[in-house]
Structure formats: structure tokens, C-alpha cells
Amino acid sequence: MKTAIIVFPGSNRERDMAIALRRSFGIDPLMVWHKDTDLPDVDLIVVPGGFSYGDYLRAGAMGAHSPVMRSVKERADKGVAVLGVCNGFQTLTEAGMLPGALMRNAGLKFVCRTVHLRVETAQSVFTGGYADGQTIAVPVAHNDGNYFADEATLDRLEDRGLVAFRYVDEGGANSDAANPNGSRRNIAGIFNDTKTVLGLMPHPEDAIDPLHGGTDGRGLFDGLARALA
Amino acid sequence: MTIPNVAITPAVVAEHGLSDDEYAVLLKIMGREPNITELGIFSVMWSEHCSYKSSKRWLKTLPTEGPCVIQGPGENAGVIDIGEGLAAIFKIESHNHPSFIEPYQGAATGVGGILRDVFTMGARPIANLNALRFGSPDHPKTRHLVHGVVSGIGGYGNCVGVPTVAGEVNFHPAYNGNILVNAMTVGLAQTDRIFYSAAAGPGNAVVYVGAKTGRDGIHGATMASAEFSEDSEEKRPTVQVGDPFTEKLLIEACLELMQKDCIIAIQDMGAAGLTSSSVEMAGKGALGIELDLDNVPVRETGMTAYEIMLSESQERMLMIIRPESEAEARAVFDKWDLDFAVIGKVTETGHIVLRKDGAVQADIPVGPLVTEAPEYDRPHRPSPKRPVIAAAEVPAPASLADTLARLLECPDMASRRWIWEQYDHLVMGDTMIRPGADSGVVRIQDTDRGLAMTVDCTPRYCVADPEIGGAQAVVETWRNLTAVGATPLAVTNNLNFGNPQKPEIMGQIVGAVAGMGAACRALDYPVVSGNVSLYNETEGQAILPTPVIGGVGLVDDVHKLCTPALKAAGETLVALGQPADRTGGWLGASLYLREIEGREEGAPPPLDLAAERRTGDLVRGLIRDGRVSACHDVGDGGLLVTVAEMALAARGLGAAMALPETALAHAWCFGEDQGRYVVATSDPDGVVAAASTAGVPAAVVATVTADGDLKVAAGDLISVETLRRRHEAWLPDFMAGGT
Numbered sequence: 010m011k012t013a014i015i016v017f018p019g020s021n022r023e024r025d026m027a028i029a030l031r032r033s034f035g036i037d038p039l040m041v042w043h044k045d046t047d048l049p050d051v052d053l054i055v056v057p058g059g060f061s062y063g064d065y066l067r068a069g070a071m072g073a074h075s076p077v078m079r080s081v082k083e084r085a086d087k088g089v090a091v092l093g094v095c096n097g098f099q100t101l102t103e104a105g106m107l108p109g110a111l112m113r114n115a116g117l118k119f120v121c122r123t124v125h126l127r128v129e130t131a132q133s134v135f136t137g138g139y140a141d142g143q144t145i146a147v148p149v150a151h152n153d154g155n156y157f158a159d160e161a162t163l164d165r166l167e168d169r170g171l172v173a174f175r176y177v178d179e180g181g182a183n184s185d186a187a188n189p190n191g192s193r194r195n196i197a198g199i200f201n202d203t204k205t206v207l208g209l210m211p212h213p214e215d216a217i218d219p220l221h222g223g224t225d226g227r228g229l230f231d232g233l234a235r236a237l238a
Numbered sequence: 239m240t241i242p243n244v245a246i247t248p249a250v251v252a253e254h255g256l257s258d259d260e261y262a263v264l265l266k267i268m269g270r271e272p273n274i275t276e277l278g279i280f281s282v283m284w285s286e287h288c289s290y291k292s293s294k295r296w297l298k299t300l301p302t303e304g305p306c307v308i309q310g311p312g313e314n315a316g317v318i319d320i321g322e323g324l325a326a327i328f329k330i331e332s333h334n335h336p337s338f339i340e341p342y343q344g345a346a347t348g349v350g351g352i353l354r355d356v357f358t359m360g361a362r363p364i365a366n367l368n369a370l371r372f373g374s375p376d377h378p379k380t381r382h383l384v385h386g387v388v389s390g391i392g393g394y395g396n397c398v399g400v401p402t403v404a405g406e407v408n409f410h411p412a413y414n415g416n417i418l419v420n421a422m423t424v425g426l427a428q429t430d431r432i433f434y435s436a437a438a439g440p441g442n443a444v445v446y447v448g449a450k451t452g453r454d455g456i457h458g459a460t461m462a463s464a465e466f467s468e469d470s471e472e473k474r475p476t477v478q479v480g481d482p483f484t485e486k487l488l489i490e491a492c493l494e495l496m497q498k499d500c501i502i503a504i505q506d507m508g509a510a511g512l513t514s515s516s517v518e519m520a521g522k523g524a525l526g527i528e529l530d531l532d533n534v535p536v537r538e539t540g541m542t543a544y545e546i547m548l549s550e551s552q553e554r555m556l557m558i559i560r561p562e563s564e565a566e567a568r569a570v571f572d573k574w575d576l577d578f579a580v581i582g583k584v585t586e587t588g589h590i591v592l593r594k595d596g597a598v599q600a601d602i603p604v605g606p607l608v609t610e611a612p613e614y615d616r617p618h619r620p621s622p623k624r625p626v627i628a629a630a631e632v633p634a635p636a637s638l639a640d641t642l643a644r645l646l647e648c649p650d651m652a653s654r655r656w657i658w659e660q661y662d663h664l665v666m667g668d669t670m671i672r673p674g675a676d677s678g679v680v681r682i683q684d685t686d687r688g689l690a691m692t693v694d695c696t697p698r699y700c701v702a703d704p705e706i707g708g709a710q711a712v713v714e715t716w717r718n719l720t721a722v723g724a725t726p727l728a729v730t731n732n733l734n735f736g737n738p739q740k741p742e743i744m745g746q747i748v749g750a751v752a753g754m755g756a757a758c759r760a761l762d763y764p765v766v767s768g769n770v771s772l773y774n775e776t777e778g779q780a781i782l783p784t785p786v787i788g789g790v791g792l793v794d795d796v797h798k799l800c801t802p803a804l805k806a807a808g809e810t811l812v813a814l815g816q817p818a819d820r821t822g823g824w825l826g827a828s829l830y831l832r833e834i835e836g837r838e839e840g841a842p843p844p845l846d847l848a849a850e851r852r853t854g855d856l857v858r859g860l861i862r863d864g865r866v867s868a869c870h871d872v873g874d875g876g877l878l879v880t881v882a883e884m885a886l887a888a889r890g891l892g893a894a895m896a897l898p899e900t901a902l903a904h905a906w907c908f909g910e911d912q913g914r915y916v917v918a919t920s921d922p923d924g925v926v927a928a929a930s931t932a933g934v935p936a937a938v939v940a941t942v943t944a945d946g947d948l949k950v951a952a953g954d955l956i957s958v959e960t961l962r963r964r965h966e967a968w969l970p971d972f973m974a975g976g977t
Contacts, residue, residue, distance in 0.1 A: 018483070018486070018487055018574065018575065019397070019483050019486055019487075021397075021398070021399025021486065021665055022399070022665055022667075024666065024667070025665070025666065025667035028667060029667075058665075059399060060396075060397040060399075060482075060483060060486075062483065063397065063481070063482070063483025063484075064397075064483075065483065118389070118659075118660050119389075119392050119393075119396055119659075119660045119661075119662070120659055120660070121396075121658075121659055121660070121661060121662045121663055121664060122659050148664050150396070150662045150664055150665065152396070212664070214667065215664045215665075215667050217667075218667075220670050220681065220796055220797070221664075221667070221669075222672075
């Protein structure tokens with residue numbers, strides 16, 4: 010089972026992600042430089058967090074057009090699992106691999122804090138390590154995590170069970186106070202139609218060790234490792 | 239184009255900040271009248287900011303050596319040995335003047351500059367910290383400055399991907415016209431791959447890497463060496479503009495190149511840009527340097543030699559490499575899409591020679607430029623001693639619990655969550671203790687060890703007695719490191735003061751440095767790097783003396799870290815360093831006296847450095863042996879505030895205070911006697927006995943309760959959730975314009 014992490018100039022959570030993948034998959038991921046068009050044969054491709062190309066256009070907009078993303082898209086079309094976290098989620102929406110867009114946080118400030126998420130479905134390669142409706146605690150750290158899509162798209166996501174994670178309070182209930190960035194319908198992460206691509210703003214890779222203050226992020230990577238085995 | 243034909247009149251010399259005496263030395267060194275480029279170079283090299291001319295004499299008195307010290311002050315940053323082949327490299331630096339003029343860019347480039355000082359030496363930055371001082375919350379500019387500075391620090395640090403793990407903030411009217419932005423970076427390197435700045439090997443290539451040179455920041459160092467006046471905001475063009483994305487690439491490219499054997503010396507271009515970097519590299523190597531300025535990557539046309547040499551454009555580095563390494567080094571920078579230009583070579587002439595447009599634009603002997611830089615023994619007048627205020631003379635409040643709440647919501651004590659949630663404090667995945675505790679702690683990747691770090695200073699004490707204040711800043715960092723279980727190793731200092739040409743200000747500097755030196759010596763806690771920021775005055779109004787200390791300590795086992803959060807009801811809180819029969823408490827220069835009585839008066843609490851050491855060593859041992867479940871040092875606001883903060887750090891727990899019957903209750907609760915820690919334990923008798931054995935006074939001060947109340951005395955209590963609301967509300971409300 011092989012994994013790869015795409016590294017853009019300005020990526021900065023690729024190392025956090027590599028450690029999480031190594032722990033759950035038992036093998037180091039391949040680090041793929043953005044100028045490479047020749048993507049190795051892998052079972053999981055991860056687009057990590059950071060500020061690709063400085064995010065000087067829109068977050069993820071430049072990364073979405075880098076050479077390597079064409080290959081990522083081709084693999085995704087063939088059913089290879091693709092995970093985008095934070096800047097990776099922004100990049101996947103900019104690349105058209107996931108619907109909607111990530112706008113500036115409603116509070117107009119960068120926000121780094123632990124939030125609670127409800128796992129909306131355990132029926133995917135990404136979320137099989139959790140139970141349906143389980144509440145998990147993981148951190149967010151972003152400036153542009155305000156998920157937006159038109160009402161029709163949001164309805165379609167809901168109807169097809171493509172909302173992966175939602176911001177909730179500690180007790181698992183939806184609330185505005187639990188929403189750190191103003192995302193529509195408290196959406197923290199979504200799947201593509203085949204549930205083989207997942208984008209989410211929170212950082213499960215920074216919640217994999219008791220010393221992080223919690224290990225709730227680990228379920229995502231352990232679940233992936235089992236599902237892709 | 240030839241050398242710009244600017245006549246060197248006395249007015250031009252004065253504009254460059256050189257005194258008549260300094261200009262006379264310059265003429266002697268040059269043996270002729272300088273041209274404008276040469277004058278500019280002398281001007282920045284001899285500015286207070288670059289030459290430390292007022293402070294050097296006193297800085298030399300600080301202890302800078304110790305068993306762990308690999309490199310003390312004088313390089314880009316200090317280096318200490320932390321065992322297992324690793325070194326911690328760290329420094330703090332101010333960006334006060336630019337941050338007042340343009341808070342976002344000023345603060346952002348402050349972070350960028352200190353990061354470069356650290357990775358220049360071969361270290362990967364693993365943490366950032368910052369110490370901030372703003373004016374009164376009532377001042378019309380304060381909100382704007384807080385907003386700009388915090389977003390600037392976050393904007394830069396978040397993008398480069400280095401966690402910001404600790405910091406401190408104060409508000410006081412003395413900073414209305416001069417805010418302080420001190421940024422610290424801690425990095426990790428292998429002890430056998432540390433890079434220095436001394437040029438070597440005549441014939442070797444001088445290479446410029448990073449961003450292009452523009453006209454921004456020209457004379458920033460000179461600006462930082464003069465008082466502000468009303469028109470200071472017109473100096474906005476001297477503030478640099480930061481590009482954290484380029485910095486991130488520069489970090490990765492430099493660290494990648496440092497794994498190869500190409501670099502002989504490397505230096506970042508910080509204050510005074512290409513001038514100070516080239517002069518310092520040549521000076522340290524006792525060699526000369528020749529630069530062809532036509533090869534410097536520029537982003538504007540028609541830049542003169544003067545502008546290129548004095549630009550403070552950001553994200554640039556200067557390296558000396560072997561000529562045969564050029565292709566290998568260039569490939570690394572090409573990969574990261576960064577400029578790489580050979581702009582000169584090392585020579586044996588001992589001169590810095592600049593060429594542009596086919597003509598020699600400057601020719602200065604480096605030795606005298608560096609060694610004959612002015613150094614002053616400025617007149618200094620000690621601060622008058624303040625009277626000791628007896629606690630009994632200070633009125634007691636009607637309610638201790640309500641007074642506690644008022645202290646916890648005052649601007650200097652209110653929660654800083656609004657600030658640190660704007661900083662990515664988790665990136666890199668090794669943050670073990672997040673902001674809001676006594677120290678930030680970052681794990682050393684793939685090990686169980688960690689580094690603890692903190693920045694501290696109590697300007698209230700410094701203005702009351704600079705010597706005690708200087709010592710207290712050192713001791714407070716030592717306590718904060720100890721309180722998480724770390725072994726304090728070394729410090730970096732940032733001396734922020736007013737105009738040193740005023741004897742009373744110089745007296746503050748002399749006093750603070752003396753106190754700092756005494757504390758560092760008593761604790762075997764050397765100073766390995768630092769920065770001096772003087773002339774923090776506007777219209778003759780000086781800031782409070784603010785000698786900020788950044789402390790770094792080693793954590794042997796991150797599984798044994800301690801935090802302030804209470805863990806279990808039924809445990810006992812013991813104050814170590816607290817005599818059981820204490821009847822009073824030191825209220826002079828305290829937060830209580832200022833916030834509740836409106837008096838900024840009195841002598842600050844004295845320090846006992848020997849007792850300090852005994853108590854700290856005891857606390858560290860108790861944490862290591864797992865005999866305490868929580869620990870917090872007693873700081874601003876005293877014992878009751880400390881206990882309340884321990885309850886606030888937990889959820890659903892409270893505390894019942896055990897006030898001694900004979901004590902003056904408000905002085906016991908809010909006195910700021912030094913050298914104390916509160917620990918939580920299920921074995922109070924054992925802890926008190928251990929203290930007794932160690933010669934440390936100890937007293938049971940409270941019991942942890944499950945009711946979620948903070949019970950101070952009979953009928954005088956407040957719920958921890960109420961305290962939390964008030965403690966958390968002030969800063970967000972203030973920033974929203976609500977207060």
C-alpha cells in the first residue's frame with residue numbers, strides 16, 4: 010500500500026501529514042514535488058495544508074493549475090483515493106474536483122483552535138474508522154475555510170450523503186457558535202460523487218498522538234489504511 | 239552613470255545621524271571626504287541599531303558563557319548544546335519603530351527577520367514567540383495597532399509554517415507613541431552543521447540569494463536609532479514589505495543547500511541590508527570584499543549604489559561559497575525559483591570595494607569601519623529608590639472574590655485567546671503545550687525530548703527599580719520554564735528603552751543590565767543573543783523600561799510535562815516558596831495597587847536569588863517524580879490570581895482557599911512576593927516534607943473542589959464560569975469596539 014503527498018512551494022503541513030500516514034500505513038509516503046508530472050503508482054494521494062504559491066491569488070488557485078494536479082485529477086478519475094486537507098481542500102475545489110469554494114472566514118481572522126466535528130457517514134474509505142454520527146475533536150488552522158456553494162449544490166450534497174464532516178458543539182449538536190468560519194450548513198468536509206475524493210478544512214493529522222491533546226484524527230488514517238489494504 | 243554628485247555638507251552629515259566627532263573619525267579612517275554612498279555605509283554601520291554604541295559597554299558585563307553555550311552574542315543568533323548531537327539556536331529582536339508606523343508590515347517583517355537570523359545558522363525554525371506592548375486601551379490608535387500587529391505576526395508566521403507557541407502583551411499609556419514588537423524564533427540544528435558569518439578564502443564567490451532588492455526600507459536602521467516626532471508617520475517609506483512565501487522558499491532552499499558542502503559563510507540581510515551583511519562578513523574574517531552592484535538582482539530600474547547598499551528589502555541572504563560549488567548551489571535555488579547571483583568575491587585587501595556602471599562607487603577599509611565604531615559611556619543617573627509601601631496602609635476591598643474578577647478582566651490580565659487563536663500554534667505537529675500556559679513546549683521531532691520557551695518582562699517593576707526589574711524578568715522566565723518541568727538553559731534579551739542620551743534613561747539601562755547579569759549568574763543561565771532598541775520616545779515621552787527576556791529550557795521527557803490545569807477534586811494546593819506564617823504580602827508596584835487603587839507607586843517586591851534557585855530545583859524535581867499534578871508560578875496579581883488561573887485552565891473544578899487567620903487577607907491574596915509556585919498534589923504532607931528538606935518554605939493554600947466555585951472566604955465566592963466569562967470577554971469586546 011503506497012501513498013503520496015503532493016508538495017507545492019508554500020506547503021507547510023506536509024510533514025505533519027507524512028507522520029500521520031507513516032503511523033497508520035506503516036510506510037513513509039512518497040513526497041511528490043509540484044513540478045513532477047509523473048505521479049508514481051499509489052493507493053492514496055494527499056494534497057496537504059499550507060499556503061501553496063503564497064495563496065496570493067485565491068487560496069489554492071495557483072496550486073490547482075500546477076502540472077502535477079493534472080495527473081492527480083486523472084488518477085482521481087480512475088478511482089484512486091484523493092484527500093485534500095485545508096489548503097489541499099481549497100486546491101481540490103479550485104481544480105473542480107470538489108464542488109463549492111472556500112471563502113474568507115466570516116470572522117475575517119485566521120483561526121487556530123480545536124473544534125468538534127460530527128462524522129456524517131462512516132460509509133466511505135475515509136471515514137470507515139469512525140461510527141456514523143460520532144463526534145470527534147480536531148484542530149482547525151485557516152484563514153479561508155468558509156465553505157460556500159449554492160443552495161442547489163448544498164441540497165444535492167446532503168441528498169447524496171456527500172457531507173463528510175460538520176462543525177458541531179461538544180455534545181454533537183449543530184450550532185452557529187460551533188462553526189469557526191461561517192461555513193454554509195456548518196460543512197467542514199465533503200466527498201465527490203463517488204466518495205473517493207475527500208476535502209476537509211480541519212487537520213486530523215495534528216490529532217494523532219495523546220500528546221497532541223487527543224487522537225481523534227487517527228481514525229481517518231487508520232480507516233483509510235484498512236479500507237485500501 | 240557615475241557617482242551621484244551630492245555635496246557632503248554638514249547638513250547632509252547630520253541627516254545621516256553622525257555627530258561631529260563621529261564624522262571626524264570617519265575622515266581620519268578614509269583620509270579624504272567620503273562620497274554619499276560611503277557616508278551612507280558609515281551612517282548605518284554606526285547607527286545605534288547596528289553598533290550598540292550606547293549599550294555595548296554594559297552588555298559586555300553580562301554572563302555569556304556556560305557548559306551548554308556553543309555560540310554566545312555576536313553571531314546571527316545564540317547557539318546552545320541540548321545533547322544527542324543537537325543544538326538550539328535562538329534570538330529575540332525588536333521591530334518597534336516600523337510596527338508603530340505600519341503595524342501589519344512592521345510586525346510581519348519583524349517575524350521574517352528573526353526567522354532568518356535563526357535559519358542562517360543552519361537551524362530549522364521550530365517555534366516563534368512574541369512580546370508586545372501597546373498604549374492605553376483608551377488611546378485612539380491602540381485598537382488599530384493591536385489589530386495590525388497581531389495580523390502581521392500571524393500573516394507571516396502562519397504562512398511560513400512555524401508555530402507561534404507563546405508570548406506576552408501589556409497595555410500602558412507610556413507606550414501610546416511607541417509600541418513594542420519583539421519577536422523570537424527558536425530553531426534546531428545538528429551541532430556539526432552550524433553555519434557562521436565570517437568570510438574566508440580570498441577568491442571565493444560572494445553570492446546573493448532570495449528576493450530582489452527594491453527601494454523599501456532605506457535607512458530603516460537609522461530610523462530605529464532616533465526619537466519619534468509628530469511627523470514620524472511620514473517615515474512610512476522606510477518600513478519594509480514582507481513576503482512570507484518567499485521566506486518559506488528561502489528557508490527550504492538554504493536548509494537544503496546546507497546539507498551539501500558548498501557554504502563557507504552565510505549571513506542574512508537584515509537591518510542595513512547588503513551593507514551590514516557584507517561588512518560584517520568581511521570584518522569577522524579580517525578580509526576584504528569586492529561587490530559588483532550591477533549584478534545585484536533589483537526590482538526597480540535606476541537604483542543607485544547608495545540605494546542598493548542601504549535597501550532593507552526582505553527575504554535576502556548573502557553567502558560565501560567555493561567557486562567550484564556554484565553550479566550545485568545554483569541548482570538548489572533554481573529548484574525553489576529564487577534568485578541566485580554571484581555579485582562579488584572575497585579579497586585580501588581588507589577593503590570593501592563597490593563597483594557599478596564601470597566605476598568604483600565606494601572603497602572603505604573594513605577593519606576601522608568595524609572596530610572604530612563609536613562606543614559611548616553615556617552619563618547615567620540611577621533611578622531614585624521608591625519607598626516601600628506597607629500592606630497595612632493599602633485599603634482592603636469589600637469583596638476579595640469580586641476584586642479577583644476585576645483583576646482577571648483588566649487589560650493586562652485578560653485572556654489573550656483572541657490573539658493566539660490567530661496564530662497557527664500547531665503546525666509541524668510537535669506542539670506539546672499550547673499558548674496560555676507558563677511556557678510553550680515543542681517536541682523535538684521523532685524523540686521524547688522537547689524545548690520549553692517563554693518571554694517575560696514586568697515593566698511595572700522595571701520603572702520602579704530597574705535593577706530589580708531586570709533581574710525579575712530573567713527570574714520569571716526561569717520560573718515559567720521550571721513550572722512546566724523544563725531545565726532552564728539560556729536566555730536571549732531585548733532591551734527596549736528610551737533615549738540613552740538622557741542620563742535618567744541611561745540609568746535605567748545600566749540598572750536593568752546589572753540586575754539581569756546578577757540573576758543570570760545566580761541561576762547559571764547565560765545570555766547567548768540579544769537586541770537593543772533605544773530611542774523609544776515620542777515628543778520626549780519615553781516608554782517604561784522594558785528589558786524583555788526570552789528563556790529556553792530542555793524537557794527530558796515530554797510525557798512528564800506539567801501545566802497549570804487542575805486535575806482532580808480533593809487534591810491540595812501547596813504554595814512553595816511561601817512561608818506558612820506569612821501575615822502580609824507585597825503590594826508595592828503590584829497589579830492590585832494599580833488596578834484597584836489607581837496607584838503606580840512603591841518599591842517592587844525584592845528577589846532572593848539563592849532561594850529562587852532552591853525553590854525552582856525543588857519544583858522541577860517534584861514534577862519529574864510525578865508528585866504534583868499541576869503547577870503554576872505565582873506572578874502578576876499574586877496567589878489568588880494564580881489559583882484562579884489554575885481553575886480556569888481546567889473544566890468543572892473549583893478551589894476553596896485556606897486563608898491564614900492572622901493574615902491581612904487582601905495582601906495575602908494579591909501580594910506579589912517573588913519566588914513562589916503553586917502545585918496541586920494528592921500528597922500534601924509529602925510535598926511539604928520535601929520542601930522542608932530542601933529548605934524551601936511551603937504552605938497549604940487551597941483545596942481543589944468539584945463544585946466549580948472559587949471560595950475565597952466565608953460568604954465571599956465566585957463561580958469559575960463567571961470568572962471565565964469576564965476573563966475571556968475583555969479583549970474580544972475591546973477589539974470589537976465595545977469597551
